[in-house]
Amino acid sequence: MSKKHNLYFLVLMLIATFIIFGDNIFTYKRSKQVAEDTSRLQLLGIGVSLEAIIQQRGVSDLKNEQVFQKIVSEGRWEGVAFIVLYDDKHTILLHSNQNLIGRKLKETSLESQVIVDDITYGYLTLGTLERVFVMDMQIHSLSEKLTLRVATHTHEINRIIEFARVKILAMTVVLIILWSFYFIIWRYTKNAEQLQEKIARQEKLAAIGQMSAILAHEIRNPIGSIKGFAQYMLESDAMKDEEALNIIIKESKRIENLVEELLYYSKPIDVKVERFYINELIEEVVNIYSSDRTKFILKNHLKKTISSDRDKLKQVFINIINNAIEAMQYQGSIEISIFDHNEGAVVTIKDFGCGIDKELKEKIFTPFFTTKAKGTGLGLAIVKNIIDALNCEISFKSEKDKGTEFTILIRDIGDEHKGF
Ligand SMILES: Nc1ncnc2c1ncn2[C@@H]1O[C@H](COP(=O)(O)OP(=O)(O)OP(=O)(O)O)[C@@H](O)[C@H]1O
Ligand SMILES: [Mg+2]
Known part of the structure; x- marks a missing residue:
């Protein structure tokens, strides 16, 4: 339907x-x-x-x-x-x-x-x-x-009123049954729709994956040579135009980064489950940014162990935090909370940056969608891939010029799901 x-x-x-x-x-x-x-x-x-x-x-x-x-x-x-x-x-x-x-x-x-x-x-x-x-x-x-x-x-009056009451009760039961049917059909339709969406997405991913593999292969080798050559010149003092060489290196690194991200994105996700403390993982990620100007506020810091892919989740948090830092132009504070959940834990990451335009909200997880001059648009696409592979869920709230909050439900996928 x-x-x-x-x-x-x-x-x-x-x-x-x-x-x-x-x-x-x-x-x-x-x-x-x-x-x-x-x-x-x-x-x-x-x-x-x-x-x-x-x-x-x-x-x-x-x-x-x-x-x-x-x-x-x-x-x-x-x-x-x-x-x-x-x-x-x-x-x-x-x-x-x-x-x-x-x-x-x-x-x-x-x-x-x-x-x-x-x-x-x-x-x-x-x-x-x-x-x-x-x-x-x-x-x-x-x-x-x-x-x-x-x-x-008042027997007669009561009898008539009682009859009307029974009729109302019967009709209410009929209505409840009708609404239950409607709800079942609605759920069924929704599930079918979600399945269709998932299939379409997988097909799209397969095509993009193929394209990425080709692209990565084509770009990787020449970039490696450029970078090596420039580095050699810089170190051997063969040329004096340091600024130009630095640009070559910087740009090469950017393309190298793109290639890495493309490869990461195109590869099927190999899930490695381990049990770890989610709070320790968050601390580890936050530490990466210790020399940055951005302040991290660990608001609700629940101590809890979880079975999932630690490294992949680390990548998820890094990509989301990178966006948050960029949205706040490398200053301000980011609030991170961990809440308990009967299926695992919920992590929220909140920034007070530029926010996301209403009409762009649907697009942010689409591969190659970016509003940044030097973005690849793969950060959140990778996040979404990992989230799906780990049976997690992600959502966000964002208000223009006020900030954005991502909410991630991390499901404990259990030790028995090691091959998940
Ligand atoms: N916290 C945020 N605040 C504002 N906009 C955001 C935020 N997170 C994501 N976005 C928007 O979503 C877009 C896509 O993000 P994504 O991480 O996929 O790509 P990117 O950051 O542009 O590039 P990359 O991460 O590959 O360097 C961003 O360009 C930005 O417009
Ligand atoms: Mg990004």
């Missing part, structure tokens, strides 16, 4: 997630509303019937005949929990539980109240911790201001 397809798939997944979640929230809210509406209608029906009975027969008659108690105990209206009639001082005049008549009503205010046409609906939590749906209705035509309260069990 290409990157474009991947993006389409991701957009599709996001839309699906959005629709499913939106639908679930809507269904949940709607179910609750429908369930409450149904209960409200039922309560209203009961309320109106009871109002008529109260007006017809009067409070004392109903009390004597225990009408409210009978309605509830005989289950005349399904789901009714209790019925109560109370006055404006909250004194209970009628109750489905005869024992409570004459007492004061404890709870008067309802939770999640809704008022429709002067009738209040809401929830009440009873002493038994049961939550009931309640309607408070004024009985108008009597001389006293009385309120009729009818409460129903």
